[in-house]
Amino acid sequence: MKVFINPGHDIKYDSGAVHYDADGNVDLRECDVAAKIGTAVQKYLEAAGCECRLLQSDNLYYDSNYDDRPVAVCDDANDWPADVFVSIHCNAANGQARGTEVECYSRMSNGGNLAQCIQDQIVSALGTVDRGVKEMPGLIVLRHTDMPAVLVETAFIDNDDDAALLTDKWDNFARAIARGVTDYECSLQ
Template sequence: MKLYLDPGHGGSDPGAQGNGMDEKTVNLDIARRIRNILNQDYKNVHVRMSRTYDRTKSLSARTTEANNWGADYYLSIHCNSFNGSARGYEDFIHSSLSDSSTTAAYQDTIHPEIIKVNQLQNRGQKKANFHVLRETTMSALLTENGFIDNAQDAALIKDASWRQTVAQGHVNGLAQAFNLKKQEDPKQLYVIIAGSFQSKKNSKDRVNYLQSKGIEAFADAVTISGEQWYRVQAGAFSKKENAEAQLKRVRDAGINDAYIIHG
């Protein structure tokens, strides 16, 4: 199964904003978590992401890439906003599709799996004429994971463990919709850690530095001994030799204290 995973917005387009957050950052974090779960736990799943870091990419570039790759499914991750009072989760397929279509059947399967775990009000399964739903040649779904400008939804969205749970809900739905098979022995991942900081700004500076060197990286909030830290990850690999090669790249870029953990 070939999944094209699209974290909405990015780069010069922050998406919705509220409660100190940009939608583009939340979308990317949830999408990465979806990719990581699929890669670690499931067999015969190939994931391509429209972006793996904060960069600008047009809607047409995303759908063209998915179409040319021959994806089996297009999943676009978003958060919502309105006027601070709206709350909840909803997802969309294209407005031209019937309720008996294959795409609608996928939505029927995925939607309840996400609702089971996300602690958000259920705003329902909907249809819209969004570009990524209209211009894709494969079935496509766009999920709106809470309202970033609503204080109650935002309190959940800010929580890394909630984003992990939401990612797992998406994966549970995909696994049912596409009859995905779990690894008999889930892959052991080797994760490159390129710094841990108590300052969020310092972690962002490290991420930006690595990306300027062509190394994909992101900061993940973790709790250690009751304190919040921001840990910079610069790759995760199922093969130790690939992780060691990436570790050398990171160290060659000047991050001498980088190391590998088993995750």
């Protein structure tokens, strides 16, 4: 199976959400967490026999202002073409909200099944609050990709407890996401 991995946001141009330490300094950036987890997901999936392609970019579908981001993530996945698309993010809200959710274009679809496989693996491996699978057809990476696609909101980076999990257990998130993908692959056979 060909798996396209899209760590969210952009190391250079868009940190995404952040966590602040007690002095008000940023001590964790979503783009860095996503990159670390995404790179590890690639490693685990390649070990499981998948072919992977990874791209983290401000240009999701010609929505970037930066000339050094000419390749759009969605087109790169469509042109390859990927069998599944996995975008990796951290959630953020009010500092209190916690937990994991996986977003898909439509629940009653292969993308919905892939989302549920990944959701189940993360919640059981990390013990995060189960916020469930959600339909978010407006998201760029779900709307403009041709294959089953999901956006994984691993945990809330602005919540202290979830941020600690993302810092200490990022590799466990990666393993869980990879297992979710291989669970999905098995469910097709």
